[in-house]
Amino acid sequence: MATCGSDCCSNGSIFDEKSISCDKTTRVLEGCMPLPIPDDVLKEIVPKAKDFALLHGAGMRYRDRYDADKLEFAPFFLLPSAFPKREFERVVKIQPLINILMHRVAHDHEFLESTLKNTVRVDSFTARLWDIYTTVRKEGVTQGLSLGLVRSDVMLTKCHAGCCELCQTPPYVTAHQVEVNTIASGFGHLGPISGSIHRYVLGELRRPELLHHLPENGALSGLCGGMVSAWKHYKNPKAVILFVIEDITYNICDQRFHEYEIRRQRPDIHVIRRNLTEISQRGTLTNDKRLIIDGDEVAVVYFRAGYEPGQYHTEAEWEARLTIERSKAIKCPSIQYHLAGTKKVQQELARPGMLKRFLSDSEADHVRQLFTGLYTLDRDEEGDKAVKMALESPERFVLKPQREGGGNNVYGKEIKDVLEKIKDSVEREAFILMDRIRPPIQQNYLIRPHMPVSLAEVVSELGIFGAVIGDDKDILLNEYAGHMLRTKLSSVNEGGVAAGLGALDSVFLFD
Ligand code: ADP
Ligand code: MG
Numbered sequence: 001m002a003t004c005g006s007d008c009c010s011n012g013s014i015f016d017e018k019s020i021s022c023d024k025t026t027r028v029l030e031g032c033m034p035l036p037i038p039d040d041v042l043k044e045i046v047p048k049a050k051d052f053a054l055l056h057g058a059g060m061r062y063r064d065r066y067d068a069d070k071l072e073f074a075p076f077f078l079l080p081s082a083f084p085k086r087e088f089e090r091v092v093k094i095q096p097l098i099n100i101l102m103h104r105v106a107h108d109h110e111f112l113e114s115t116l117k118n119t120v121r122v123d124s125f126t127a128r129l130w131d132i133y134t135t136v137r138k139e140g141v142t143q144g145l146s147l148g149l150v151r152s153d154v155m156l157t158k159c160h161a162g163c164c165e166l167c168q169t170p171p172y173v174t175a176h177q178v179e180v181n182t183i184a185s186g187f188g189h190l191g192p193i194s195g196s197i198h199r200y201v202l203g204e205l206r207r208p209e210l211l212h213h214l215p216e217n218g219a220l221s222g223l224c225g226g227m228v229s230a231w232k233h234y235k236n237p238k239a240v241i242l243f244v245i246e247d248i249t250y251n252i253c254d255q256r257f258h259e260y261e262i263r264r265q266r267p268d269i270h271v272i273r274r275n276l277t278e279i280s281q282r283g284t285l286t287n288d289k290r291l292i293i294d295g296d297e298v299a300v301v302y303f304r305a306g307y308e309p310g311q312y313h314t315e316a317e318w319e320a321r322l323t324i325e326r327s328k329a330i331k332c333p334s335i336q337y338h339l340a341g342t343k344k345v346q347q348e349l350a351r352p353g354m355l356k357r358f359l360s361d362s363e364a365d366h367v368r369q370l371f372t373g374l375y376t377l378d379r380d381e382e383g384d385k386a387v388k389m390a391l392e393s394p395e396r397f398v399l400k401p402q403r404e405g406g407g408n409n410v411y412g413k414e415i416k417d418v419l420e421k422i423k424d425s426v427e428r429e430a431f432i433l434m435d436r437i438r439p440p441i442q443q444n445y446l447i448r449p450h451m452p453v454s455l456a457e458v459v460s461e462l463g464i465f466g467a468v469i470g471d472d473k474d475i476l477l478n479e480y481a482g483h484m485l486r487t488k489l490s491s492v493n494e495g496g497v498a499a500g501l502g503a504l505d506s507v508f509l510f511d
Pocket of ligand 1: 153179398405407408409434436437438493494
């Protein structure tokens with residue numbers, strides 16, 4: 001075991017070091033069992049695991065040859081990934097504070113306005129969202145309640161020696177937040193079902209004594225419970241829940257299981273699914289602002305689309321979004337919640353002292369510990385400093401535009417190329433800069449359709465769900481609502497499962 005000799009490396013019981021240079025070290029996390037698994041065992045277990053995944057809805061539509069009559073299993077890892085219990089419990093405990101934070105940010109007009117004023121000048125998508133927000137704000141509130149089904153994504157990282165008490169005690173890594181999603185936070189079904197795959201696999205591997213390391217995961221019931229709760233607040237037993245969907249839904253299992261869970265919880269609630277184009281053609285508002293689609297009054301609008309520019313083909317889809325926002329329906333998210341989830345807001349919240357605008361001192365301290373370095377790229381002295389820093393050591397950062405859905409960030413050398421082009425123009429204000437998190441590596445078997453099984457070096461990202469309902473004065477519901485784990489090859493920058501770069505996983509807690 002090699003260590004840098006500092007406090008942070010003084011006890012490495014769960015780690016092996018790949019390098020002794022502390023700043024650049026990538027630690028290796030031991031998995032749930034010794035690897036590799038013998039070939040004959042693997043040969044037997046992999047087909048069983050694939051069948052389990054398919055038969056329990058861990059599926060996706062074919063990406064390159066879409067066929068509505070066919071599914072394939074979503075890529076997944078054969079074994080659960082090790083995650084320190086202390087950090088898991090810490091982020092679960094903090095989630096209600098994140099919910100409160102996002103809810104209060106969404107309802108703080110001055111904060112949103114001052115935070116996003118530069119962004120809306122240069123980023124046309126955020127500007128369109130801002131237009132809708134200001135339009136409905138001027139017209140007056142028709143529905144005070146919002147439903148937030150948020151997901152705070154974190155990765156483990158090794159802190160620098162002595163930076164906080166967490167990095168000086170086992171497990172010597174801490175969870176740092178990648179982002180908070182306030183729109184279309186997926187994997188409420190695929191998260192828990194990945195845990196089920198792993199329970200089955202550990203059972204088939206005759207290791208039932210390991211099962212207690214896999215935590216319960218009530219994501220599907222928690223998120224759908226949030227929608228049912230919002231539906232009840234609307235107080236019309238005949239009204240439906242509307243899922244706003246993409247034109248083609250590849251991640252169909254995740255969405256359908258939400259429908260089935262709502263039906264399980266409340267057989268009397270009907271879910272309808274429409275894309276923004278259909279809503280523009282068939283959605284209307286009554287004089288008292290009830291949203292009607294194909295004869296159904298809508299109580300709750302759950303957006304699984306509408307978070308990226310490509311989902312608005314023409315003005316008609318923007319009109320549909322405005323119609324929804326003007327309506328009495330309870331939105332998940334409402335437009336102000338959508339804005340609260342922008343990367344610019346995340347960066348402003350990380351400013352020293354800023355969290356105390358929204359949380360008590362001790363609450364702010366807990367949330368603050370999740371943050372990693374975030375830097376404005378606005379055209380001022382502070383922004384100039386960040387540009388200089390990124391140009392000098394681009395490998396230490398991630399450059400992020402105001403986009404959701406994966407595949408938009410800039411890494412490594414490319415940061416230099418992009419910044420060289422925009423550093424003297426207003427365009428740079430459309431981005432934020434963030435410290436790059438370097439999570440510990442572990443090994444796992446990646447299982448993909450039509451591909452050989454491979455033992456890979458991987459890193460994980462944990463998503464913690466929260467459900468919150470409230471208005472500008474009160475919060476009526478505030479809960480931790482389960483979790484999900486996505487894992488990707490350590491060699492890739494981003495690992496979206498739907499994009500084929502990451503795979504489903506679940507957590508194996510260790511002390
Ligand atoms: P999006 O809204 O597109 O999901 P994210 O901020 O979540 O944007 O970034 C997408 C992915 O990029 C993350 O899931 C993660 O794999 C990677 N990523 C983002 N920020 C960081 C970071 N600071 N350090 C390391 N990886 C990151
Ligand atoms: Mg993300």
